[in-house]
Structure formats: structure tokens, C-alpha cells
Amino acid sequence: MLxxxxxxxxxxxxxxxxxxxxxxxxxxxxxxxxxxxxxxAQWLLVLRDERQRLDPRALDEFVGxxxxxxxxx
Numbered sequence: 001m002l003x004x005x006x007x008x009x010x011x012x013x014x015x016x017x018x019x020x021x022x023x024x025x026x027x028x029x030x031x032x033x034x035x036x037x038x039x040x041a042q043w044l045l046v047l048r049d050e051r052q053r054l055d056p057r058a059l060d061e062f063v064g065x066x067x068x069x070x071x072x073x
Contacts, residue, residue: 001030001042002068008043011066015045018062019054 002008005027012025025045047054056070063070 001044001071002063002066003042005029005043007066007068008045011063011068012045015047015062019058021047 002011008027012027015021016024025047028044028046029041030044031041059070
């Protein structure tokens with residue numbers, strides 16, 4: 001989760017470069033419940049790691065650099 005679209009777009013690019021991803025993460029806008037204002041939204045970078053190649057701690061550290069956090073389904 002990231003606080004705005006610009007940060008999410010930059011983070012998606014940096015994520016691919018740092019972790020050598022095969023495909024770019026998907027950007028998804030997550031509006032906060034009951035809010036219509038575009039500024040009241042967070043952005044998700046959806047990343048699938050079905051082969052579990054990525055270290056969760058390294059991902060936590062990465063998203064922390066972007067004032068974000070990691071969530072698992």
C-alpha cells in the first residue's frame with residue numbers, strides 16, 4: 001500500500017529493478033470506505049510471488065522506504 005499514485009508508479013519501477021521481477025506489479029487504486037475524494041485513496045502494488053522467490057523482510061524494508069506497507073491476501 002502506498003499513499004499516492006506517483007509514489008506507486010515510482011515504487012513499481014524500482015521494485016522491478018531491485019528484485020529483478022519478470023513482470024511489472026499491477027497498480028490498483030484503493031478508495032477509502034465512504035470517501036469520494038481522489039486524494040482519499042491509497043495505491044496498491046499487486047505482486048504475485050507464486051514461487052516464493054522474494055524475501056518478505058526485504059519487501060517490508062523496500063515498502064518502508066516508500067512510506068508504505070506490505071499486506072498478504
